[in-house]
Amino acid sequence: MPENIIIPISSEVLLEEVLKMKGSSCRLVQICATRIPDGYELSYSFGKDFDLYTLRFNIGEEVEIPSISGIYPASFLYENEIHDLFGVPIKMISLDYKGTLYRTEKKTPFK
Amino acid sequence: MSKRSIVPFGPQHPVLPEPIHLDLVLEDEKVVEAIPSIGFVHRGLEKLVEKKDFNEYVYVAERICGICSFMHGMGYCESVENIMEVEIPPRAKYLRTIWCEMSRIHSHLLWLGLLADAFGFESLFMETWRMREKVLDMFEYSTGGRVIFSVNKIGGQRKDMDNDMIREFLGVFADMERDLKELVKTFLNNSAVNSRLRDVGFLSKQQAFDLGAVGPFMRSSGISRDTRKLGYAAYPFLDFEPITSDVGDCYARTDVRIREIFQSIDIIRQAAAKIPNGEVSVPVKGFPQGEYFMRVEQPRGEAIYYVKANGTKFLDRMRVRTPTFANLPGMLETMKGCQLADVPILILTIDPCISCTER
Numbered sequence: 001m002p003e004n005i006i007i008p009i010s011s012e013v014l015l016e017e018v019l020k021m022k023g024s025s026c027r028l029v030q031i032c033a034t035r036i037p038d039g040y041e042l043s044y045s046f047g048k049d050f051d052l053y054t055l056r057f058n059i060g061e062e063v064e065i066p067s068i069s070g071i072y073p074a075s076f077l078y079e080n081e082i083h084d085l086f087g088v089p090i091k092m093i094s095l096d097y098k099g100t101l102y103r104t105e106k107k108t109p110f111k
Numbered sequence: 112m113s114k115r116s117i118v119p120f121g122p123q124h125p126v127l128p129e130p131i132h133l134d135l136v137l138e139d140e141k142v143v144e145a146i147p148s149i150g151f152v153h154r155g156l157e158k159l160v161e162k163k164d165f166n167e168y169v170y171v172a173e174r175i176c177g178i179c180s181f182m183h184g185m186g187y188c189e190s191v192e193n194i195m196e197v198e199i200p201p202r203a204k205y206l207r208t209i210w211c212e213m214s215r216i217h218s219h220l221l222w223l224g225l226l227a228d229a230f231g232f233e234s235l236f237m238e239t240w241r242m243r244e245k246v247l248d249m250f251e252y253s254t255g256g257r258v259i260f261s262v263n264k265i266g267g268q269r270k271d272m273d274n275d276m277i278r279e280f281l282g283v284f285a286d287m288e289r290d291l292k293e294l295v296k297t298f299l300n301n302s303a304v305n306s307r308l309r310d311v312g313f314l315s316k317q318q319a320f321d322l323g324a325v326g327p328f329m330r331s332s333g334i335s336r337d338t339r340k341l342g343y344a345a346y347p348f349l350d351f352e353p354i355t356s357d358v359g360d361c362y363a364r365t366d367v368r369i370r371e372i373f374q375s376i377d378i379i380r381q382a383a384a385k386i387p388n389g390e391v392s393v394p395v396k397g398f399p400q401g402e403y404f405m406r407v408e409q410p411r412g413e414a415i416y417y418v419k420a421n422g423t424k425f426l427d428r429m430r431v432r433t434p435t436f437a438n439l440p441g442m443l444e445t446m447k448g449c450q451l452a453d454v455p456i457l458i459l460t461i462d463p464c465i466s467c468t469e470r
Contacts, residue, residue, distance in 0.1 A: 100150070
């Protein structure tokens with residue numbers, strides 16, 4: 001049975017942990033945010049064959065996190081999505097739409 | 112260096128059935144960069160999960176897309192069933208497999224028709240869609256719907272197919288297989304079609320991996336991965352292997368999808384031979400608590416359904432990562448260095464579904 005594991009980390013070691021995933025030949029599967037009472041829960045999922053590893057950490061409101069687009073170029077869409085829908089500030093995205101990826105009537109509707 | 116110019120492409124374009132916009136940076140007729148822009152039809156369906164009973168949300172999940180509606184409903188149900196540790200009856204697993212493969216056949220036929228239309232082969236487009244119509248007729252016969260089926264529920268299926276109906280479907284698929292063998296000769300051998308598809312839009316195996324491509328788009332670049340092998344529904348009991356090509360161009364993507372149609376017909380035959388009698392659903396009591404990442408192989412590739420539940424009838428989060436969302440970075444890579452006239456074909460060969468992508 002393939003593994004489906006959630007790995008708790010802190011936001012400070014995000015890039016370090018993502019680099020380890022890259023070093024283990026994992027592909028980026030998805031990134032998503034979930035609203036929690038005092039901020040956001042972020043999940044970065046990586047796949048190797050059929051195994052799924054999800055890096056998980058919480059951040060507070062308006063806490064800026066680094067982009068992983070320098071490591072996984074395809075992350076720019078996920079990061080812009082999280083920024084546009086939840087308002088999570090992400091710095092150094094390789095292609096930053098600055099809030100215009102989704103043309104929503106209300107700004108950050110999932111916030 | 113030639114002077115650079117930017118040509119806007121879409122969101123309304125004859126070859127695009129759905130809205131996506133690209134800023135194409137050109138040097139003469141050569142594309143050097145493409146910058147995508149989506150968000151024209153964002154509906155916020157994921158947010159609705161906070162206001163809908165988790166059982167009712169199956170109907171919302173189905174409406175994420177009109178082509179993969181069955182698989183969206185099923186993917187969501189399987190996520191919740193995994194959280195609640197619900198084991199659906201064996202017959203329901205086989206029914207899910209048959210309807211999944213019917214969805215794949217109709218989606219690939221739809222795509223082949225759109226491809227033929229894009230390069231101006233109208234009769235080929237009509238022949239392909241004539242064939243697809245038969246699949247929709249079978250959907251209507253077995254579920255009552257042609258686009259939205261509403262046969263999935265948490266705990267199994269709402270409807271059954273009797274064995275006479277399944278035998279009748281096998282007869283239709285046998286005819287379709289024979290007709291399709293004739294039709295694909297044009298897609299694969301016609302010189303005009305070949306000239307539009309061969310040696311265009313390369314994506315290497317490494318690029319496909321690095322950019323997170325999925326589905327037939329990825330398998331056409333030589334990566335042998337098919338999420339059906341994870342073992343959901345009745346797939347663990349059926350014999351099939353991922354269909355791949357090592358070439359990585361637009362022709363390879365067409366070839367892989369065509370072979371997947373034949374494979375789907377074979378899977379339906381195997382499922383029809385093995386489907387057991389019995390119930391199609393089990394009663395589900397209580398509310399889900401926990402989280403799960405479910406993965407399903409849609410016609411366009413791997414889709415992720417993330418569900419987080421809090422023990423009430425409302426879920427905390429339902430997130431869908433659709434295959435087109437994962438394939439956009441790969442599509443942009445294929446465009447680098449291509450001719451402007453090839454852009455519509457390159458976009459089509461990832462089989463984009465923007466409705467899914469924006470949810």
